[in-house]
Amino acid sequence: MTSEKILPWLKRAKAYLFDMDGTLVDNLAYHVQAYHIFSRRYGHELTDAQIIGWTGATNRYFMERILGRPASADEAKRMEDEKEVLYRTLYAPHLALAPGARDLLDRAHRAGIVCAVASGAPTQNIDFVLDGLRIRDEFAAVVDASQYEPAPDCFLTAAAKIGVAPQDCVVFEDAVYGVQAAHAAGMRVVALTTSSPRATLEAASADLVVTSFKDIL
Numbered sequence: 485m486t487s488e489k490i491l492p493w494l495k496r497a498k499a500y501l502f503d504m505d506g507t508l509v510d511n512l513a514y515h516v517q518a519y520h521i522f523s524r525r526y527g528h529e530l531t532d533a534q535i536i537g538w539t540g541a542t543n544r545y546f547m548e549r550i551l552g553r554p555a556s557a558d559e560a561k562r563m564e565d566e567k568e569v570l571y572r573t574l575y576a577p578h579l580a581l582a583p584g585a586r587d588l589l590d591r592a593h594r595a596g597i598v599c600a601v602a603s604g605a606p607t608q609n610i611d612f613v614l615d616g617l618r619i620r621d622e623f624a625a626v627v628d629a630s631q632y633e634p635a636p637d638c639f640l641t642a643a644a645k646i647g648v649a650p651q652d653c654v655v656f657e658d659a660v661y662g663v664q665a666a667h668a669a670g671m672r673v674v675a676l677t678t679s680s681p682r683a684t685l686e687a688a689s690a691d692l693v694v695t696s697f698k699d700i701l
Contacts, residue, residue, distance in 0.1 A: 493672060493691075494700065498652040500592050501642050501671070502623075504603040506539065506658035506679040509613055510582045511575050515539075518571035523550050526563075539679045540661030542604060542629070543567070564606065572612050579616050582678070584697030589622050591701065600625040602642035602655070639669040656697075663688040674700065 506512050516535050523530045528550045538546060543564040548555050555563070592599050601623050603610060610628045614620040625645035632641045643653050655666035658679040666673035667689060675690035676697070685693045694700055 494654060494674075495595065496652075497597055497654040497672075499598040499600060499643065499646055499648040499654070500588075501600050501602045501639055501653050501655045501666075503655070503657045503659070503662050504601055504605050504610060504613055507656050507676055508582060508585055508601070509580065509617075510678050511571075511578075512536070512539065512658075512679050514575035514578070515571055517574055518567055519546065522563075522567040522570055526550050528552065536679060540604065540659030543606070565608075568606055568609055572609065576612075576616070579613065581617060581619070582676075582697060584699075584701055587701050588697045589619075593622075598624050598646045598648060600627070600642045600646050602627045602638045604629050604638060606630070639666055639671055643669070643671075657690075660684060660688045663690045 502508050505515065516532060519530055519535045530550065534549075544555060544560040547560045547563045589599060599622060601610065601614070605628055607628045607630055610626060614623070614626065620626070625642055627638055627642045627645065632638050639653065639655055640650065643650050650670040653671045655662070655671050655673040656676065657663050657666060657673055658676045660680055663673050663675050663685060672691045674692045674694060675685040675688070677685065677693065677695050682693050692700070
């Protein structure tokens with residue numbers, strides 16, 4: 485897709501909805517490392533391919549595959565909390581916005597485009613990133629995993645909170661699950677190759693695939 489075709493629909497958007505993990509922050513390696521440590525504790529070693537392939541799925545999905553059986557809501561939540569503490573500890577010294585994200589946010593604000601976070605991450609991880617980077621005020625709404633179910637509602641909930649119709653929103657995502665959810669919500673989606681190969685994201689029908697936010701600035 486040429487830049488002449490890309491820019492008009494990005495510029496016409498009334499809202500940008502940002503996934504967090506792998507999108508606003510390039511943190512996949514730290515989630516992978518945390519899952520390796522965590523899964524060993526429970527006697528089930530996950531491979532890199534499994535962890536990356538399941539990116540965008542719920543933490544409960546991961547926990548049940550580590551356990552090899554269904555997990556109750558309480559058990560899954562306890563395990564999720566344990567794993568996420570590991571992740572935040574590993575990533576804290578490296579916390580940083582993804583390349584180009586700062587410039588894209590600034591450009592959106594200057595153009596009057598409303599920005600929101602729409603993520604399947606738990607509340608504590610959202611707080612860790614937004615408050616750690618001091619960027620919470622950049623977003624008119626923040627939607628985390630506690631506020632919606634199932635997946636498309638992540639983006640629909642964010643759009644409703646900021647009062648923008650789905651067709652006027654552009655989603656920024658990195659996972660196939662996220663691309664599919666954005667389309668199910670009736671939104672265009674820009675996919676970053678931080679977690680999945682370009683061919684995989686193109687096969688998921690992402691409207692635009694880029695290596696980083698710098699590619700669209």
